[in-house]
Amino acid sequence: MKVRASSLCFAIAAATTLGFTGFANAQSGDKTSRTLEQVKARGSLSCGTNTGLAGFALPDDKGNWTGIDVDLCRAISAAIFNDPNKIKFVPLTAKDRFTALQSGEIDVLSRNGTWTQSREADLGLLWTGVNYYDGQGFMVRKKLNVSSAMELSGASVCVQQGTTTELNLADYFRSNNMKYEVVAFATANEAIKAYDSGRCDAYTTDQSGLYSERIKLTNADEHLVLPEVISKEPLGPAVRQGDDQWFNLVKWAHFVMLNAEELGITKANVDERLKSTVPEVRRLLGVEGDYGKALGLTPDWGFRIVKHVGNYGESFNRNLGEGSRLKIKRGLNALWNKGGLQYAPPVR
Template identity: 65%
Template sequence: MKTIVAALTLALGASVLSGAAQAQSTLAGIKQKGFLTCGSNPGLAGFGVPDAQGRWTGLDVDFCKALAAAIFNDTSKIRFIPLSAKDRFTALQSGEVDVLSRNTTWSMSRDTSLGLDFPAVNFYDGQGFMVKKKLGVTSAKQLDGASVCTQQGTTTELNLADYFRANKMKYEVVAFATADETFKAYDSGRCDAFTTDASGLYAERLRAANPDDNIVLPEIISKEPLAPAVRHGDSQWADIVRWTHFAMLNAEEAGVTQANVDQMKGSDNPDVRRILGTEGKFGEGLGLTNDWAYRVIKLVGNYGEVFERNVGQGSPLKIQRGVNALWSKGGLQYGPPIR
């Protein structure tokens, strides 16, 4: 019996040590290679898109820059890997990318069956429809018998089927492998309607031959909490991803911006001091320096700044904050305290 107990104790100890080593693997690997690999959308305005010189911009892109700022104090230490909807999870699972920041819906099946975790929601969205104005449709309830363009390998296909079945309507699905193919098919008239996340509808409309000829219908038919994803089992890396988002929210709530962050380091407000690392040692628990969140705000900005310049009123998309406003302003974005 003593031999069995001793063996079990050794096995448990080995398991704990193995788990501890695994928990440090992603951050250690990033530091060792000297850059972060970020799985990105190959071209969705406002969220992830490269320009002709290869410079990436977007809300999801800025989140990866925030991670690089937290780790390296340098937002250039990133390699963006453009991924299709079909390939994005495989790329993360295989280790090709360290984090997937690509307008990806957090769902139960993805959370429990793909070996992934979704640390925080950085954009609350919902699926909608776009149609040509000349169709004379003002509500999704008028799409009975319509042909609908959608992208394969996304949650939109299931949501589309659920919506039409629930409303006892018929439709014809016209599916394509990529977002680019899907929208081009709609724009060229191969289907009556185009469906994707509402944020994507506003982004894609900008690419239409005649943007003003298209309208986004008012119905939102699903919940699409968009979140960065990491591999399951690496709790330290998941914590870094989670708390980077929360720090950006807390900074916005406390009025800390890119413009005033250096001045705010001298604040007497204990919440601000903990966010910026002038009080406490909260970075150590993440495996980072204690000024990690200061780096994020200094180099990237708070959540509100990132939202406004990429998809909000300071951008071509002009998306209202809505449910993505801070909880204190009627939204769902809520950052647990750093303390």
């Protein structure tokens, strides 16, 4: 009796399962290719940012998000909505960021993420460009009397887990035949706190991060950023694969800001430059031609970005450069014609 009852169960179970085979497949249609429409329908951009990194993404004393990564999201929002504030910021730890993008929780990940081969090939993501050229460095206490990272053999190093930093660290010590102890934390905040409490001899992250984290230490002057840069860290925004229109939109939001700087268009003079006779300026600001259409935007998308957010140089200056507490030099992030690496293809 028992045997018969259970075999009956399985027969029915199997039949039912087979009968419904078609449904789930029909349901799982491609939702990835229409990001712009979703953003427009929702009325806001969902932007994944750092949980708090001065210069890149940090809420100010009034609760407004500021930073160079935030400005990129504001540029996208300005291009779509003619309003730089139609954004839902989603603060993400390094560990959770890619999952949030893969799963569709956010539309764009603008969170000082390093562009690497495996992240594009294995994670199903695409980097749209580089908004900050960085490299990994070390910070130590001055009283250790260390002047080079090569003297760090045997040191304990605090690091944020799930980052390229963690991997570069292992590579660097291995290739230089040095021993070390890694202490990995889920967030940069916990890592820097442990370093501050003396658990580690050194703290490592991208150099820009070292400068901005140093502000948080109990006595910032006691710490020193070592001169070595041990890796290439091209930081930039990422999107999901499979939506070329959205990929282009995010990519060109950054390029518009770069081109604006190159052409000398600023937040302050953008209205006046509408009257310009220079063809590049007229195309960028949408006076001539309709370059926004293929991106799903209005012709004046470039004007909107500069009007609301400013050009790349302005954004850099107020978040990271002389206009900020960090005072980071342009260095590699200067425009190509000023000795840096920032280069944007033309709008035409």
